[in-house]
Amino acid sequence: MIFRSRRILTLSVIASLLLLPALCGFAAHADSPATPAATAPAKPAFNPNIGSSSGLPLPRFVSLRADEVNMRVGPGDQYPILWVYHRVGLPVEILREYDVWRLVIDSDGTKGWMHEATLVGTRHFVVNGQQPVTLYRHSSDGADPAAQLMPGVVGLIERCDPPSDWCRVRAGHTGGWLKRSEFWGVLPGEKLPAK
Incomplete structure (x- = not known):
């Protein structure tokens, strides 16, 4: 019986020692002046004339960076290739942006998605x-x-x-x-x- 009460006493002492820092922290926090809650930065309003990824104007013209550039049916490598362009410098017009993908239209009116790494800002005609x-x-x-x-x-x-x-x-x-x-x-x- 003595053993049991000592054990209970020991456990209650340990429990109070463990709770003491938490209680002190709570008390210190309660005594400190109230700080305003952090507010999330305001999300900029959607503007169809500004690229959501680049911040550059839309629409805008760019040129193909290489002699082989894929145009895909959707914004990602998992989408099928619609066309393969073999004309470095060929201009395309960017209509929309999605992450690193650009919805473009060529001079014949064909629309599709190209990766931003395949495009360059140098202006060609x-x-x-x-x-x-x-x-x-x-x-x-x-x-x-x-x-x-x-x-x-x-x-x-x-x-x-x-x-x-x-x-x-x-x-x-x-x-x-x-x-x-x-x-x-x-x-x-x-x-x-x-x-």
């Missing part, structure tokens, strides 16, 4: 239509021609100054001026470079 277009030495229809560009030719956009209908471009080693209506790869009224 592709000659649209069925007929060759004239690359002029100056931004005027009366200027001397610099070259004839066939449909499908891809080149670099150097400068577009709104409200002008002309953009300074480079196709291979030849530079000159093209009308915006004769190529695909720039938004209406867009200024390039943007700065």
Whole structure:
């Protein structure tokens, strides 16, 4: 019986010793001034004109980074490949973003998803239509021609100054001026470079 009471006493002492720090902490916490509850940062409002992952404007043009880029039917490697593009620099227009995937449309109107790593912000153009277009030495229809560009030719956009209908471009080693209506790869009224 003595053994039992000592055991009970010992257990009650141990229990009170274990509870003492908790009680002290509670008391200290209760005596401290009330701190306001942490609030979660406000979630920014959805803006369809800003990319949810990149924060860049939508829509916007980019170019293919490599000679082989897959377009998938959905935003992930598990989705089937819709097209394989073999044209470095080909412009595509980003319409939406989902994590590292971009919903794009090409100059023929085909839509699909591409991984952001396969795209680059350098601005290129592709000659649209069925007929060759004239690359002029100056931004005027009366200027001397610099070259004839066939449909499908891809080149670099150097400068577009709104409200002008002309953009300074480079196709291979030849530079000159093209009308915006004769190529695909720039938004209406867009200024390039943007700065």
